[in-house]
Each structure stands twice: as C-alpha cells, then as structure tokens.
Amino acid sequence: MAAAAVKRGADNQTKLRLSAAATQIPIGMEDAFEGVVDLITERAIYNKGRRGEIIEEGPVPEHMREQVREKREELVAALADVDDEMADLFLNEETPTAEQLHAAIRRATLSLKFTPVLMGTAIKDKGVQPLLDAVCSYLPTPKEIKNVALDLKQGEAPVDLTASPTSPFVGLAFKLEEGKYGQLTYLRVYQGMLRKGGFVTHVKTGKKIKVSRLVRMHSNEMEDVEEVGSGEICALFGIDCASGDTFTDGTVNYSMTSMFVPEPVISLAIAPKGKDSPNFSKALGRFQKEDPTFRVHLDAESKETIISGMGELHLDVYVERMRREYNVDCVTGKPQVAFRETITEKAPFNYTHKKQSGGAGQFGRVIGYLEPMEPNEEGATTEFVNNVVGGNIPTNYIPACQKGFEDALEKGALIGHQVTGVRMVLEDGMAHSVDSSELAFRLAALHAFREAFRKAKPIIMEPIMSVSITAPVEFQGNVLGSINKRKGTIMDTDVQEDYFTAVADVSLNNMFGYSTELRSSTQGKGEFTMEYKTHAPVMPYVQEELMAEYQKQRKAEQK
Structure with a gap:
C-alpha cells in the first residue's frame, strides 16, 4: 500500500464503508520506499538485509514530523468515534499514550467497529514484521472467539x-x-x-x-x-x-459443521488426451474429497466421465488444476446445464406388462395416478405411495414397483433429464401366480410412469442463479443492459459512491461467457458472483428447442 497510501485510506472510508485509519505512514513512496513510521509509538521502522529480515528503529525523520503529528491526530479522532475511553481523552484534549492507543485499537477491532490500516510492500519485504505484530496485538486469541x-x-x-x-x-x-x-x-x-x-x-x-x-x-x-x-x-x-x-x-x-451441499447445476464431459493417464482418476478422487460440491460419475450410455459442479468457472478451475498439478491435459465437451423435468397436473395410469416366451412369462398390472408434489419437510421432491388393499399386488412385489418408479425418475421423456416434483400413488393391480415376478412389476411401474408422465402436461425446469454484480457507476447502463439481454430479472440495485451493486435472477443456461462480456464492457473493473437459487419452468419456445435438440441427438446416436 505504500505507493498509494493516501488514496487507499480514502477508499476504505468511501467504497468499503469502513471506519478505518492508518496506524503507520510510509517513509518515501514507490521506488524510494524505505520503511514506515509507527504513529502509535512515533518511531521510524526500517527493514534491512537481503529479505528485510533485520529490523532497525530510529527517530522520526525531521521532514516528516508535522505529517506524523497530523496523522496521529486523525487516528485518535477516528478511535474517539468508536471507543468511549478514547472519546473521553479526545474531548478533554489529552494526548493518549502508546499503551492507551494499543488498548483502544484492540477493543475497537474486536468489536468490529474499527479497522487499522498498515503500510508495506511484499515485493521488497518491507513492513511485514509490523503487520504480523499487529495481527498478534489486535486480533482475537482462540479464548476470545466463541x-x-x-x-x-x-x-x-x-x-x-x-x-x-x-x-x-x-x-x-x-x-x-x-x-x-x-x-x-x-x-x-x-x-x-x-x-x-x-x-x-x-x-x-x-x-x-x-x-x-x-x-x-x-x-x-x-x-x-x-x-x-x-x-x-x-x-x-x-x-x-x-x-x-x-x-x-x-x-x-x-x-463442527452440519454442511448443506447443494446439488450441482452444470456438468461437463471430460477425458484425458492420452490413453494411459493413471493420474486422471487419482486427481478426480482427490478433488471430490476436497470439495463436496464437485461430483464425478460415468454416463451409462455414452461411457463418458462427467464432472459436475456449481458453475462454469468452478469446473474450469479443476480442469486447469489437473493440467498443472497432475500433468494431465484434458479434452472437455460442451457444458451441460442440469435441467429437470416435472408435471403440472394429475394423470391416471393403468398398465399391464405381459410377456410370454415359451416357459414362465412375465405378468404385472399396476393401477394408480401421478400428481405434482411440492418439496416436503425433509426436502424430498419425489415420493412413492402404496395404497393397495386386498392383496391384489402381493406385498413382496411392492418394493419392485417402487424401484421401477425410481428407475423412471432418472431419465425423463422430454429431454432425458432427471424428473422431480412427482408423487406416484399405487392404488390397485393384478398378479399371476406363475408369471408374476419382481422384474415384471418393476417394468410395469416403469412403463406406467412413462405413459402417465406424457399425459400430465410435463414441463422442463432450468436452474436459476442469483447473480451479484459490482462495477463502477459509469458502467451501470452497460451492466444492466447485459443482464436484460440475457433475460435476467433485476431484483435489487445499490449505488455506493463510485461503485454500484446489482442483484439479478438469471437462467444458468444464459450465463455462459458472461465473465468475458462483463470484463470487456467494464474495462476489466467489474466482477460478479453467482449461486444457485431455484429451478423454474423454461419459456415454451425454449422447451420446444430443447426437445427438438434432444430428438436430433437421439437419432444421431442410433445411426
């Protein structure tokens, strides 16, 4: 901070809205930076040696005495606003001692009312030791933290x-x-x-x-x-x-924590460039241990390794880490958004699974209905309910019916994504003494679900992200325009001096490439954070496009 100490001190007050004051001022600026003057003890601190490991103290340089006096008064005035003992000394026009200033800074820092600002340069290893001393002096000890x-x-x-x-x-x-x-x-x-x-x-x-x-x-x-x-x-x-x-x-x-781990919202097919890459699986296993939001699975149909996470950048970081830490160059596919499928109205089913092939065949009949379901208290979005009475379906086949329901949830009929928000109620059925089996009832429940799903006016749900953007005020029009272009909904805006913050709900499917666009439209000064909020229905025309693309993809795979 030595090169722009005065400006950074003002930024703390205006942009960060912090009650802050410098406890040091630099001796010299930029290339002429020699050390710091401690405003509390009114002593000059110089770093000597090849890496600044030798500390030498001395009197304040003569040409800086007036500046030190002014800055010390500013420090006392700032502390008087947040600390009662310092306020009494300030009002009585008494000069506080170094011990009184240390104690006041510690009290105000621990109560989160004041932020001490220190000077230094990591490149030239100057001011590091006083910074570490301040950490020990002003920040809480383990006994002071709950x-x-x-x-x-x-x-x-x-x-x-x-x-x-x-x-x-x-x-x-x-x-x-x-x-x-x-x-x-x-x-x-x-x-x-x-x-x-x-x-x-x-x-x-x-x-x-x-x-x-x-x-x-x-x-x-x-x-x-x-x-x-x-x-x-x-x-x-x-x-x-x-x-x-x-x-x-x-x-x-x-x-120590009861950690909530959200479901991934984006997936990516990944494969190593070379065939013999033992570090590939080793890296994926390690990353899963480090980060519970990072998931890996093998797609049963394409046989591709799929990684899933909380955003485009999240997955890009892990792909880069595999290259840098494990020397594994990877080829990645197009990011896939975690769409969901659900139904909007109740639909009955009455399905009989019958198959005869010489010996014992397969027979199972299931009757009931599907209905939309809101998440319950445990957060579950799907449910299987058994209302069969009279033993028309033997009780030992009920778990098979539930398993068929769970199989159907894995891949919806619209675009092949997971199905949520559905309750399957089994009311009646029929079994055969010879041909019925667990497999027969599992397949009957699976096909009954698919048949009723199409009748229940299914829709596609897409992940909606809460996006928080911070940028200079002069770019506010560009930023809000870019959000509107991506069909986002502005939820809140807050202007603070030179910067503004906008919070918007935007579909994840429309957020690809936004980091590049934001940088170019704000001269690299804008930044954003993004977190999953909910799933919401897509627009009808988007649903038609997604379904057409899915059918086209299936036809290509069958050739």
Missing part, C-alpha cells in the same frame, strides 16, 4: 467449545494436500490438545486413527512437534478423510 460444535448424540444440539487444554479434543480438517509422503491433512484444533502418538476418532466413519507424525507448517517447510493446542493449525499424514470432516478424541461425538 466456537460452536453440534452434538450428534443430542440431535445436533449446539455445544460451546472451550480453548482449555484439558477439554476433550475436537479438530476440523479444512484442507487436503497431495505431498511426496501421501495425503497431507491440515487440521485446526478447536478444543483440547492433540499429541503425537495419541489416537483420534474420525466422526463420520467412527474409525480410530493413530497420530504417528505431527507437524506444524511454515509455508512449504515442516516442523515436527510433540503436541498442539487450541487455536493452532497442524498437519497429519496418512489420514483418509475429506475436507470439512471433524475429529475428536472419541469421548465426545461432536461435528
């Missing part, structure tokens, strides 16, 4: 964790890394102590694991340690887990 776990034995009841070393151990695996010794798991200790040679329990699997080696990471260097306490970060070797998993000492059954 951490909450969920007690799985008590129905995920919240439990406050303490930073006491005598409490039962609770830790969270938050990062996985592939190293030369295998998987390296980064663990954050929230409660208790973790000791080398001890045992930890993987809460998800219940598996007990011995801690054979415990290291503290310093960038890419490892320091072997005997134990780590609350608030510390360590790393373990040889633990099979996923990111977000909780570990305990076995005396408690706590989970």
